[in-house]
Amino acid sequence: MIISQNKPFEEITEYLKDCEKIVLIGCAQCATACKSGGEEELIAMKKRLEEIGKQVLAFIVPETSCNYLLIRRDLKKIKDEINEADAILSFACGDGTQTIAKQVKIPVYPGNDTLFVGEVERVGQYSEACRTCGECVLGLTGGICPVTRCAKSLLNGPCGGAKDGKCEVNPENDCAWILIYKRLKELGQVENLIQIQQPKDYSKTTYPRNLNLREKDGGGRQ
Template sequence: MIISEKKPFEEVLEYLKDSKKVILTGCSLCASTCKVGGEEEVLEMKSKLEENGKAVLGYKILDPSCNLLKTRKDLKSLKEELKEADAVLSMACGDGTQTVAKLLKIPVYPANNTSFIGEIERVGQYKEACKACGSCQLGWTGGICPITMCAKGLLNGPCGGARDGKCEVDPENDCAWILIYNKLKELNKLDNLLEIKEPRDYQINAHPRKVDLRDKE
């Protein structure tokens, strides 16, 4: 899931300083789960903007905001309001915000900061799990990502700074490679560690990336 956090409201107001009439868009998926872009949060933002002198002409919870074709269709319900609006405030992730911006000819501003791809540990608690590197290593590491979980992204074992099972960079975090070792030992797969891994090929995740399934047929 894409994990996002609210921007400070002062930053949002700074974006909208030259905009009197605003439309809000949320997202039914990740942003809703993170409590930064669902209907409750959109209505809260609407009230705060109106308290600060903005006219909110309408809002739409996009389903989801990052689906270009669906968002184009959903925004048609705000066709007349968009003609009058000075700006749109997107309460989705960075991807969803860019999707909305691509479809409109007025400024689209972000209400959130996109943090990482993560797992839901429990309600309201999220942990980074994947960097979308384009070359997944989970098959030989026991399902623990060294690129994400190791602060240095090492592929051939731990650095010399781990102490008592904790990371040198952030001692609050477990050392990824000790976790990997213990997991592989549990799976009777320690031989996986005998192969020296070549340096990562960063060309495969040169930005911006794209995937077209038609090319794979």
């Protein structure tokens, strides 16, 4: 899930300083789960904006804001309001905000900061789980990502600076490689630790990245 949180209200109002009529757009997927862009949050933001003299013409929470075709469909429902508005305030992730911006001819401002790709530990509690690095090594590390969980993103074992099982960079975090060792031991795969991993091919994370499944061959490679 993409984890996001609302920007400070002062930053939002700075974006909107020259705007009077606003449309709010959230997202029913990740942003709703993070309580940064669901219906409840948009209603609260509408009230705050109206208290400082802004006019909120409409608000919607699309099924998902990062799907080009779906967001185009949903924006048609409020076409008249968008045509009248000075700006759209998006409470989706950064991807969703950009997808919305492609569809309209007025400014689209982010109401959220996009933080990381993570897992939901429980309601309101999230942890970063994936760096989307393009070369997944989870099959060798017991399902624990060293690129994300290790502060130094080490691919071949611990740095040696851990103390009492905690990371030397951030003692609040468990050492990823100690967690990996324990997990591999449970799985009977400790021998994975002696497999030397080559440095990552960071050309696979050259931005922006694209994936077109229509161009893939039967072997699953482009």
